[in-house]
Amino acid sequence: MTNDNIQINSAAEKRKRISYGIALLLVGFVIYLLFGLNTQAGSLTTFGLNLTSSQAIKVPDLIVPALPAIYMMAAISVFAGAYQLARGVRSTGWLISILAFTFVVAFLMWAAQDKSFNLTGMLSSSLVRATPIALAALCGVISERSAVINIGIEGIMLMSAQAAVISATLTHNLYVGLIVAIIVGGLVAAFHAYLVIRFKVDQIVSGVAINIVGTGTTSFISSRFMQSAGDTLNNSGTFPIISIPILSKIPVLGPVFFENNLIVYLTIILIVVVHILLFYTPWGLRTRAVGEHPKAADTLGVNVYFMRYVNVILGGMIAGVGGAYFTIGSVGRFDEIMTAGKGFIGLAAMIFGKWNPIGAYTSSLIFGFADSLQVKLQILRVPIPSEFLLMAPYIVTMIILTGVVGRAIPPAADGQPYEK
Amino acid sequence: MTNVLELRGITKRFPGVLANDKIDITLREGKILALLGENGAGKSTLMNILYGLYKPDEGKIIVRGKEVEIQGPNDAIAQGIGMVHQHFMLVPVMTVTENVMLGIEPVKNGVILDKEKVAKRIREISDEYGLEVDPTAYIKDLPVGIQQRVEIIKVLYRQADILILDEPTAVLTPQEVEGLFKIIDTLIKAGKSIIFITHKLKEVLAVADDITVLRLGTVVGSIDPKEATSEILATMMVGRDVNLVVQKQPAKPGEPVLVVEDLFVRDERQHLTVQGVSFDVRKGEVLGVAGVQGNGQTELVYALTGLLPLEAGTIRLLGEPIHHTTPRNILERGVAHIPEDRQRHGLILSFPIHDNMMLCTYYKPPFARGISLQEKAIFSNAEALVKQYDVRTPSIYVNAGNLSGGNQQKVIVAREFSRPIELLIASQPTRGLDVGSIEYIHKQIIKKRDEGSGVLLVSSELDEILALSDRIAVMYKGQIMDIVDADKTSKEHLGLLMAGVHPSEASIKN
Numbered sequence: 001m002t003n004d005n006i007q008i009n010s011a012a013e014k015r016k017r018i019s020y021g022i023a024l025l026l027v028g029f030v031i032y033l034l035f036g037l038n039t040q041a042g043s044l045t046t047f048g049l050n051l052t053s054s055q056a057i058k059v060p061d062l063i064v065p066a067l068p069a070i071y072m073m074a075a076i077s078v079f080a081g082a083y084q085l086a087r088g089v090r091s092t093g094w095l096i097s098i099l100a101f102t103f104v105v106a107f108l109m110w111a112a113q114d115k116s117f118n119l120t121g122m123l124s125s126s127l128v129r130a131t132p133i134a135l136a137a138l139c140g141v142i143s144e145r146s147a148v149i150n151i152g153i154e155g156i157m158l159m160s161a162q163a164a165v166i167s168a169t170l171t172h173n174l175y176v177g178l179i180v181a182i183i184v185g186g187l188v189a190a191f192h193a194y195l196v197i198r199f200k201v202d203q204i205v206s207g208v209a210i211n212i213v214g215t216g217t218t219s220f221i222s223s224r225f226m227q228s229a230g231d232t233l234n235n236s237g238t239f240p241i242i243s244i245p246i247l248s249k250i251p252v253l254g255p256v257f258f259e260n261n262l263i264v265y266l267t268i269i270l271i272v273v274v275h276i277l278l279f280y281t282p283w284g285l286r287t288r289a290v291g292e293h294p295k296a297a298d299t300l301g302v303n304v305y306f307m308r309y310v311n312v313i314l315g316g317m318i319a320g321v322g323g324a325y326f327t328i329g330s331v332g333r334f335d336e337i338m339t340a341g342k343g344f345i346g347l348a349a350m351i352f353g354k355w356n357p358i359g360a361y362t363s364s365l366i367f368g369f370a371d372s373l374q375v376k377l378q379i380l381r382v383p384i385p386s387e388f389l390l391m392a393p394y395i396v397t398m399i400i401l402t403g404v405v406g407r408a409i410p411p412a413a414d415g416q417p418y419e420k
Numbered sequence: 421m422t423n424v425l426e427l428r429g430i431t432k433r434f435p436g437v438l439a440n441d442k443i444d445i446t447l448r449e450g451k452i453l454a455l456l457g458e459n460g461a462g463k464s465t466l467m468n469i470l471y472g473l474y475k476p477d478e479g480k481i482i483v484r485g486k487e488v489e490i491q492g493p494n495d496a497i498a499q500g501i502g503m504v505h506q507h508f509m510l511v512p513v514m515t516v517t518e519n520v521m522l523g524i525e526p527v528k529n530g531v532i533l534d535k536e537k538v539a540k541r542i543r544e545i546s547d548e549y550g551l552e553v554d555p556t557a558y559i560k561d562l563p564v565g566i567q568q569r570v571e572i573i574k575v576l577y578r579q580a581d582i583l584i585l586d587e588p589t590a591v592l593t594p595q596e597v598e599g600l601f602k603i604i605d606t607l608i609k610a611g612k613s614i615i616f617i618t619h620k621l622k623e624v625l626a627v628a629d630d631i632t633v634l635r636l637g638t639v640v641g642s643i644d645p646k647e648a649t650s651e652i653l654a655t656m657m658v659g660r661d662v663n664l665v666v667q668k669q670p671a672k673p674g675e676p677v678l679v680v681e682d683l684f685v686r687d688e689r690q691h692l693t694v695q696g697v698s699f700d701v702r703k704g705e706v707l708g709v710a711g712v713q714g715n716g717q718t719e720l721v722y723a724l725t726g727l728l729p730l731e732a733g734t735i736r737l738l739g740e741p742i743h744h745t746t747p748r749n750i751l752e753r754g755v756a757h758i759p760e761d762r763q764r765h766g767l768i769l770s771f772p773i774h775d776n777m778m779l780c781t782y783y784k785p786p787f788a789r790g791i792s793l794q795e796k797a798i799f800s801n802a803e804a805l806v807k808q809y810d811v812r813t814p815s816i817y818v819n820a821g822n823l824s825g826g827n828q829q830k831v832i833v834a835r836e837f838s839r840p841i842e843l844l845i846a847s848q849p850t851r852g853l854d855v856g857s858i859e860y861i862h863k864q865i866i867k868k869r870d871e872g873s874g875v876l877l878v879s880s881e882l883d884e885i886l887a888l889s890d891r892i893a894v895m896y897k898g899q900i901m902d903i904v905d906a907d908k909t910s911k912e913h914l915g916l917l918m919a920g921v922h923p924s925e926a927s928i929k930n
Contacts, residue, residue, distance in 0.1 A: 280532050282525035289511050289522050296509035299473070300523030300574075301494035412512070420473070 017088040024081030031074040035110035048118035056254035066113040073106040111382045124256045130368025135322030136346020137360035139315040146311035147291040147413040151207035154343030155214025160185045160323025162218045165334045168236035181324035182317045189316020200417040219336045238332045263329040275357040291411035294418040348397040354408045370396045424449045430479035439465040441637045454628035455617045458854030462637040471503045472496045502575030506587040512560035565596035584615045593712045621650040658856045668866045671890040674703035677874035683733035685723040693719045695898035701874040708889030709878040716898035717878045721847045726750045754842035766832045769821030774802035776820045809834035826857030847878040896920040
């Protein structure tokens with residue numbers, strides 16, 4: 001029987017190996033056909049490595065002959081595909097990385113031929129754009145690890161964003177804005193928790209309601225009060241960039257990682273802290289137990305309802321920070337529906353990150369990259385309609401949610417109310 | 421001898437039900453008290469009160485001579501009371517250590533979980549009581565018997581000296597039950613006191629020092645196991661005389677109904693779990709399929725009923741091949757199926773009884789005319805079947821999920837037997853049922869046999885197989901070890917076959 005199982009497993013492995021191999025070969029040919037044939041021989045692509053505003057030590061820009069580089073990417077992809085077909089690689093992560101890397105690099109070579117493209121700028125903006133997504137994802141992780149689904153993150157972020165900018169403008173203090181945003185996020189999440197834990201309201205219905213209420217009230221307040229009184233209510237300024245001494249002087253890495261504002265740093269800290277809390281502390285053990293098998297936790301004296309309240313509210317507070325990013329963390333003013341689905345993309349990042357804070361952050365970076373790439377390409381006047389470019393982050397979301405890249409298993413009790 | 425635990429006058433009412441009515445029980449130090457009762461007799465309610473999951477309406481709990489109030493599991497644990505639940509309270513994706521430490525986590529450096537400390541303690545407990553549990557293993561990778569040991573470790577880790585074991589043998593194989601009894605023995609020697617809840621009479625007689633019998637929420641009486649017999653206990657439990665021995669005439673087997681040749685089946689995870697099985701079932705006989713659970717019986721039944729495709733082989737019903745047809749076609753040819761998991765495959769729990777009673781034939785007259793269902797016919801059919809099969813329910817409009825296990829099984833039996841059948845496939849038909857319902861289901865199966873149907877009975881309860889079968893096939897690792905006549909075999913012989921040993925080989929080795 002064991003032999004037989006090994007054979008069957010190896011058959012499945014073989015299928016997987018062949019399909020990945022063929023995918024890599026195809027990408028190689030697509031690179032050649034789409035980009036190779038449409039690139040002028042002898043044209044150069046300039047990748048800028050310096051930011052004008054940055055304190056980092058300046059380095060010369062990277063100037064690459066476009067066509068040879070594209071051919072090289074096609075060759076790497078084809079070679080990797082052929083190697084995969086012949087020998088097989090264990091890690092699918094590597095294969096997907098090669099696939100994505102060669103395609104994206106070739107695409108950039110083609111798009112930026114004879115032009116200059118600021119690579120450091122794009123990476124830096126990827127990190128910034130990943131921030132609200134990561135915070136939304138982290139809110140989802142904390143909440144769903146205790147088995148409460150919160151799809152109201154979008155609404156929570158909108159309300160926090162507005163509350164942050166109004167309070168910061170009125171008090172002329174950005175920190176007050178941040179704290180108000182956290183409180184608003186916590187309160188809305190507490191309301192969600194109360195409905196779904198105390199009254200066992202369907203978690204999706206409650207989440208949708210929060211989104212609708214969030215959109216409605218913020219749009220109402222915005223059009224009724226904020227537009228007519230822009231300077232007194234809707235002009236807070238933003239958190240300044242904090243350059244970390246010495247580290248920010250490193251070329252490329254410095255401007256990307258060590259010249260950001262408070263909220264970006266706070267996000268990275270929160271990710272690490274929540275990760276440690278979740279997997280290495282009693283609070284985390286109880287949270288995960290409550291999310292997997294609440295009855296088991298209950299029989300050991302863990303208060304299931306209390307754990308869920310705490311987690312949902314903590315999650316809401318983190319989403320509140322995410323909301324604050326949109327206003328006082330980036331533009332200093334509130335616009336209607338300015339979150340633009342980042343809360344939902346955050347949920348996708350949570351799933352792709354397998355309900356794990358660091359995983360969620362990594363996938364948020366992918367979404368942030370897709371988002372910032374889209375903006376750069378519009379500036380470069382790539383011959384692709386801007387509407388299609390705008391879709392990029394959402395298309396990435398959909399591809400990821402289909403489960404093509406590995407199936408994630410949610411906490412076993414996710415979404416189910418607990419009955420004693 | 422002191423009493424470590426006394427319950428006095430415990431009463432608990434649920435809306436419309438008196439679950440516990442002035443119950444008194446006494447547990448002596450270092451002894452095993454068996455709490456015997458049918459499903460619904462109030463055993464679980466009583467234990468949940470003792471463990472703090474429910475609050476009693478009246479009555480008091482006295483631990484070591486002192487009256488205590490138990491508000492929640494934490495209070496129970498503080499009083500040294502630990503419970504091993506029937507459905508294990510373990511988180512499958514966590515390790516043994518994590519499951520054991522949950523709720524009382526030791527920390528180092530102020531916040532970080534100290535898993536090493538707990539793992540060390542688990543190894544100590546494990547050695548002390550001969551439990552052999554690896555603290556770093558994940559629960560989902562452990563067999564059921566070991567999972568139960570983890571539950572016991574959880575209780576011991578909390579330094580409980582009063583252990584409640586709720587139906588501990590319900591999910592175990594015979595070998596695992598033996599192992600559990602050894603562990604219980606060690607626990608008693610170490611000075612623990614145990615409440616053993618069960619409805620299995622033989623186990624009670626094997627392990628108990630005292631026996632208290634519950635029926636319909638009240639204590640029927642206590643009895644010394646030395647004076648008790650299975651018959652006396654069964655009568656106390658059910659409230660009337662029960663025939664523990666199934667009355668049946670010798671079989672009059674006719675021509676074969678079902679012929680299976682060289683059957684291979686893969687399970688859902690693509691493992692080849694049935695490997696070259698051949699047998700036949702004749703009219704008017706019961707063929708029992710014995711074997712420890714998980715040796716391919718489930719997949720065999722699924723293949724016969726069309727729920728899993730065959731890898732190879734043939735299945736013939738009355739000479740016609742049925743292995744490439746649909747489940748509906750199979751049941752229209754006269755196959756009745758009492759599935760292993762009645763709640764998942766036998767009933768739609770959220771449907772009322774009357775709809776569950778016609779699930780096999782809903783598309784045919786009299787239940788359907790054209791595209792519309794005929795309520796009148798459906799209701800009268802259900803009323804008649806409920807009466808005929810003695811389903812205890814307030815009405816036919818009650819959801820199947822609200823019935824007790826025994827009554828759920830009666831609904832399935834009623835539905836399957838209400839149409840003309842050639843072959844009955846009954847898979848674990850009495851699992852989790854009380855003595856009264858078991859007696860009833862057994863009678864019905866023998867009745868079908870005597871009416872001339874072929875019966876394929878799959879059960880992991882050897883007693884059941886021996887009581888009902890005319891011939892017995894023993895499955896081991898997807899193959900049939902042997903097919904023997906029921907009246908020419910013994911439990912020991914079957915036990916060896918179930919363990920994969922041919923008795924002739926065993927005697928050669930000796």
